[in-house]
Amino acid sequence: MSIFTTPVPIDSRRVAVDSTESLADHRGARPVAIDPxxxxxxISESGLRGYGGAFFPVARKWQTAIDAGGRGIVVANGAESEPASAKDASLLQxxxxxxxxxxNAAAQATGSVQGIVWLHRGAAHSRVAVERAIVERRAAGVVDIPVRIVEGPDRYLSGESSAIVRALSGGPALPQSRSVPAATSGVDDRPTLVHNVETLARVSLATAGHDPSRTRxxxxxxxxxxxxIEAQLDDTLGPLVSALGGDAQAVLMGGYGGTWRRWDDVATRTVGEVEKLTSAGIVIALPRSTCGIAVTAQIVQYLADSSARQCGPCLFGLDELAEVMSRVAGGRxxxxxxxxxxxxxxxxSGRGACHHPDGALRMLGSALDVxxxxxxxxxxxxRCARRHDIAVPGVEAA
Amino acid sequence: MKNAQALTLDATNCDGVGMCALVAPDMITLDAWGFPVIDGEAAAARVKKARAAARACPHRALRVGL
Known part of the structure; x- marks a missing residue:
């Protein structure tokens, strides 16, 4: 069973809200009173893992929350920070x-008592779709746990799971060092499951008896x-990307904190083979005409600007990397x-409280290679013969 | 598995004051920006010194044990 019935061509994270599936049309993935x-x-048998990029086994997270005594919180994380990701917004809308x-299935299985849909403040379309859905369910008498929508600032790191836990506990929406997993002790010291929204969509497919991991x-x-797009795991990446437009010399897999790969190295691979590399399902194709060094310099600058500025090595290190890369891209x-x-x-490397700096280093290191x-x-x-005047999503054109 | 006696840093609380490196230079060095780099093995071998380094931090960013 697929999530989408047809491919979703989207324009900068806006899907027409009248295309939101109503409860009546909802292709009944609801579990009918299965016991926890x-x-x-x-979920354990299905082998379902998280779709926010970390691939953590869902059942293991649930077991941790159960072991901690349940009565916790389930957060549907829809704060999609990567400028080159739009699948969460599409799904929510x-x-x-x-x-x-x-x-609700996650809450039922783990004895959790409260649900939160965590969004960016600017995600108005997603918010409207979720609000309508909650109202519809209430009106139809669907028995759900109480679910609230909570919004965080429109920052890159607002979607980071420790930042969400910190914000929901009354602090700033910034990452924090944690010695105990949130599933054991998170929001206000209660067991807290932070799941990417796609992970939860797949939970509901699994609870209805479908293979939850057949597509991506x-x-x-x-x-x-x-x-x-919703790809099959045995689809070949090359034709998928080519069909959407143009040529490519390289692809940035997994977003701005991801990995550059030469196009020829990944074009013949299947979606399943490169699944881990795509992290949260992000593929950015770089056309032959465009300079990868210039794009990388812009992305490093973007990531340096996105630092929570809490940890010295991230704050000073990313700034220095951005400065050097900007000089290099400028032909000096x-x-x-x-x-x-x-x-x-x-x-x-490895010295931030969160993985933000490590993602930047991974992307930059792979760029220097590719x-x-x-x-x-x-x-x-x-003189570099390729174009430098390109707009990178989320970054102002140079 | 992390060493239970390890000296750990909460990087979000560290302002690079550098007291720790003055107290325990054999297990803590400062990077180019003045932030501590911890030699975990050296810290585990000398727990008392590690505790002294942790106490020296005005931001309580260092701790011994998990």
Missing amino acids: TELLAR LRPHLVLDGL LLTVTTTSGQSV ARRTDVTRLQRISATV FAADLPAHRRRS
């Missing part, structure tokens, strides 16, 4: 009931724009720059 143990067993079913929602960014590269970037990266041949063209008295 059976529910946990089904097209099939909010599937997500709410999953949230991907947000594909090409020169023609962004599309959310020095022979020692790669070594310098690597040295700063080694200093920063675009190595383009580096000499950025030295003085040399």
